Amino acid sequence: MKEVIQIKAAIYRSYGPPEVLEITDVELPSIKDDDRVLIRVHNASVNAYDNLFRKGYLPTRLENGLTKPKTQILGLDVAGTVEEVGKNVHRFKVGDHVFGSCLGSYAEFVCPPQSVLSFMPKNATFEEAAAIPCAAQTALQALRNVAQIKQGQRVLIYGASGGVGHFAVQLARHFGAEVTAVCSTSNLQWVKDLGAHYVIDYTKENFADNGKKYDIILDAVGKRTFFSCLRSLTKTGVYITEHPIHPKYHPFQLMISPLIGRKKAKLHLTKPNDRDLDFLRVLMEEEKVKPVIEKCYPLGQIIQAHRHIEGGRTKGKIILEIKQCFT
The missing domain is CATH 3.40.50.720 (NAD(P)-binding Rossmann-like Domain)
Structure with missing residues (x-):
């Protein structure tokens, strides 16, 4: 029997205020599709959409469950290190630093398709890279x-x-x-x-x-x-x-x-893709675009991070520190 590896993630089992969020163990995601990339998450970011899904506004419930969330890990942005690649992934290799769009990035590991990822800008930190995608x-x-x-x-x-x-x-x-x-x-x-x-x-x-x-x-x-x-x-x-x-x-x-x-x-609804990420990466490296980060919270303070976003007065982006919390 294959060993089940547990990782830490912030989840919500019911809709409601920031207090419904909790840190718990979940199963390590696996590369089930050949075009996916397993990433060790260094940083994620908190977006307004995360708040709306967590609160359970009606349009989000139609997508994610009427009475309780089907997908319990929030997060849209990721920056981290490639740990494994599917056999059809040729652009990235183990050890690469990448950033991009990824559902469920409030976790130690995620496994998005390569089509929503790009190499991190050479002049960006993981925190800055996580602020960019969405x-x-x-x-x-x-x-x-x-x-x-x-x-x-x-x-x-x-x-x-x-x-x-x-x-x-x-x-x-x-x-x-x-x-x-x-x-x-x-x-x-x-x-x-x-x-x-x-x-x-x-x-x-x-x-x-x-x-x-x-x-x-x-x-x-x-x-x-x-x-x-x-x-x-x-x-x-x-x-x-x-x-x-x-x-x-x-x-x-x-x-x-x-x-x-x-x-x-x-x-306008965002359509994540590697071409736009590549475009933004170049602008970042040319110093024509830069993210502004107001504060970086450890994942263990996810409730405080959501309270911050919910206040509606965020200056730029709120970032989550994930890798350093559990290493």
């Missing part, structure tokens, strides 16, 4: 693929100091846009340092009242609606949200937007 890919795909951003366009990023937002500021600037960042008072200067041409303090000013027009408005935190941004969009402007399961999101705006001239409301 947030940066979301920002990249929203701006480049959905909005089809062009040089010289005016772009407004709402929630510019958050995980997705602070990457969106840097990427919009990289693509040659004029960037306006909306965030709170304490974050204005560092967001401007990331590349924003203009900053707006949402606690003192509603950008929709200043009379300025934008080609792209990216709501990176799910706090605005298409209707509240209408008068701030150019005639062919695009509003994008990436929070379809956020309690303040209104699906009706997607249906009604075609009736309101040429202005568009778009929903």
